[in-house]
Amino acid sequence: MTRAVLSVGSNLGDRIGHLRSAVRALDGALVAASEVYETPPWGDPDQPPYLNAVLLVRDPAASARDWLGRARAIEEAAGRVRDPERRFGPRSLDVDVIGVWADDGAPVRSDAPELTLPHPRAHLRAFVLRPWLDVEPDAALPGHGPVTALLAAEPLATELVALRPRGDLPLESTW
Secondary structure, three states, X not given: OOEEEEEEEEOOOOHHHHHHHHHHHOOOOEEEEOOOEEEOXXXXXXXXXXXXXXXXXXOOOOXXXXXXXXXXXXXHHOOOOOOOOOOOOOOOOEEEEEEEEOOOOOEOOEEEOOEEEOOOOHHHOHHHHXXXXXXXXXXXXXXXXXXXXXXXXXXXXXXXXXXXXXXXXXXXXXX
């Protein structure tokens, strides 16, 4: 596999520091980082707002499971603690593998419980799709179509209003 889209988010502690740590951890594989967006929490409203971004990465030697392993290691380094009582609760850093594409451009699909590809809820999350357009304006989510079309339809079109670009918090200065 050569290309993956990773979504990163943080709403605890040094939020921008956690996102930048993910960028540093992917040094050598990072192709592009989106703008940072401040977003309301998703799935569990009783928590602080998030900073979210999308990272486009490439590594000819990496499999889909390798990307998941890297994501988990980056979360662990940021002190991520998973609370089974709050699946969508607050976190120091969340790194989700949204999609992985093979050398020939074909999307990798997986129904494994620990790694479903494409990400099973990405099509429902404006905080993933909008930043993705920053790094791939013609992005398409396998099985769901063009990201621009997903964002133009409800309920995501309404959710876009709540995403606040944070140009004052660049990720690229850490490359």
